[in-house]
Structures are given as C-alpha cells and as structure tokens.
Amino acid sequence: MIEIKSLSRKWKTFALENLDLTVQDGEYFVILGPTGAGKTLILELIAGFHRPDSGKILIDGRDVTDFFPEKRGLAFVYQNYSLFPHMSVKKNIEFGMRMKKLKKAPEEIREITDYLKITPLLDRYPLTLSGGEQQRVALARALMTDPHILMLDEPLSALDPRTQASAREMLATLHKKTKLTVLHITHDQTEARIMADRIAVVMDGKLVQVGTPEEIFDRPVDSHVAGFVGFENVIKGKVVSEDAGILRLEADGFLLEAAAFARVGETVYAWLRPENIVLSKSSAQPDTSIRNSVKGTVAGIQELGALVRVKVDCGFILNSLITRQSAVEMGLAPGSPVFAQFKVSAVHVLR
Secondary structure, eight states, X not given: OEEEEEEEEEETTEEEEEEEEEEOTTOEEEEEOOTTSSHHHHHHHXXXXXXXXXXXXXXXXXXXXXXXXXXXXXXXXXXXXXXXXTSOHXXXXXXXXXXXXXXXXXXXXXXXXXXXXXXXXXXXOGGGSOHHHHHHHHHHHHHTTOOSEEEEESTTTTSOHHHHHHHHHHXXXXXXXXXXXXXXXXXXXXXXXXHOSEXXXXXXXXXXXXXXXXXXXXXXXXXXXXXXXXXXXXXEEEEEEEETTEEEEEETTEEEEEEXXXXXXXXXXXXXXXXXXXXXXXXOOSSTTEEEEEEEEXXXXXXXXXEEEEEEESSSEEEEEEEHHHHHHHTOOTTOEEEEEEEGGXXXXXX
8 A cells, every 4th residue: 555645845846735645555546637747756756766845655554755766665667668778678677686686487587578478579679679569578677576566657658559559458457467556647538547446636736636537537626627637618607496406507598407516596617528419400309318408500620530529609619529420411511500419417517
C-alpha cells in the first residue's frame, strides 16, 4: 500500500499542494491529468528522486519519506524507457539486478523474457528496436528487480495507436499475472478508462477527484474535471421543477430533464458528452428512454474518419458525435434543421 499524507513540493513556478492519496495493494492505479499538472513530480516524489517540502510517504505502513530510491522496493519505467544504447538488450535487463546485487537463475530470466516476447532480441541494441520492443525491454528490466510496486510514467505515449492497443493488453495481463501494485500516470483518457481500477485526477498541482473510471468519467466533481474528461457541451439553465430526483430546466426557451437534485429557481449547468447526443430529422423519439429533444440548425460538420462531429445551434451550441453513415443518411449539411436528442441519464448537473 502507498499512502501520501499532506504532501507538498514547490518546483520553480509550480507547486504540489497538500496531496492525500492511498493506493491499495495489487491495485492498478492511474494518475490522470493534462500536461504540466504535476503527475510526473508526484511519481518521482514517491520513488524518492525528490524530497517533499512537507508531508509523508508511507509504503506498506513504513515511512519512507527520507529513504533513498533503491530502498523503497519500487521499479520505475520512464516515458522514453531510458535504455542504455551501448548495452545489449540482455545487459540492459540485467542492469537493475546487478545494481541491487540480485541473482536469478537463467530459467527465471528466461521466463520473463519469454513472457514479454523479447528472448529473440537479447543480443540486439536499443537503437535497433521498435518503440513497442523498447517498452517491453524496459518492463523486463524493471521486473528483474522483484519490485513490490511498478511505476509507469506515460508508458504508451511514444507508441503508434495499434501498438498502444497491444501494449495496454500486455500491461493488463502482466498486472493480473504478477499481482503487482501499479502506479501509472497518463494524460490519455482512453488509456486511463481501460486500464485503471481507480483514477486520481490531478490539475494544477491539486488532487481534484479520486474514484473508479465510472465515477470520474460519468460523475465529475466540477466543471474543470468535466471539461477535461470530455463533457464538451454546457447548457446553462434554471430549475423550474423537481420531482423524485428528476429536474426540469429551462434553457433558452427549451425544457430539459436531468436526473439530479437542486432547488427550484436555482441556476445550474447541464453537461453532456457529444457521443450521448443523437441527431434526428424528426422530433419523434424512437427510444422511449430519450426524454430530451431540442430543435436546432447544423452550424458545422467536421469529418473524423468513421465518425463526424456535428455542431448544432439551438440558441446554445451542442456538439454531437455520430457515425459518418448516419450523417450521410440524414443528408446533414450546414443550415440543415435537426433535432438533438439525449437521455435524462446522459445529463450531468453541476452548480
């Protein structure tokens, strides 16, 4: 278990402020945030590469705040993998073992290299390897040190999309097999959603929300997190009624419904993901669970391969993400009348 208590650290013009966080044994924990949020600094403080200005770091109940990195039982894999170019793959993966004076039988080493599919690469050098191969070598080097905790700093960011998908699967399988506690930082929301047991969102040096992927991506705590995790659409409305947890909001002449609690007369903000907005040429709602239908005009269309982002002007702007085939079938073009429809459960209300 990793426990961070009131951790603070100033770094030039940036500061981490009073972070409190617990990562459970065997958990795949992701720290998610935009570039420059302080994610890597958190990881490096836990690893012992920097000392905090205040606060404590505990690992398995032991205060390691003043311990050297090699005394913390951690293995760290950097974004650029940090392989030694003058060493063969074999010597790279044995480097951590030599530093810690660990001895492994050849069959133990072979088990790891076979599992990570790098045994045929042992005599090659890092500069001759692909990004995915370099990543597996860096993981092998980390695992050779028998760590209790594996720390990953943007481990997939240098890979192409296809290799990222296979690398995510490999890391998930590795975690399941080894039962290691994994602390993984990323700015990639898809990566976080797929990989994490729990997620901590960090913004501007502050820990703003901790929860399961469902809690983070479906129930963000404030507008900053909502905007970051993909709630592109914001509708300002006034509560006109509330009945058994269903709000009715008035926004620019439209009545919208949302599953939330608020006082009548209160001004709130309804947040919506673009993928949760269905477009139709008719006001009819074929899905009975869709109770919101707003008339508007297509203000813009952006091609995204198999998907299309459609901007709809309803008096307020709504962005919808639909399939290209749907857009073609409806004959959508700038100026086309259209209805933006969405479920009550798709609306996330914030004050």
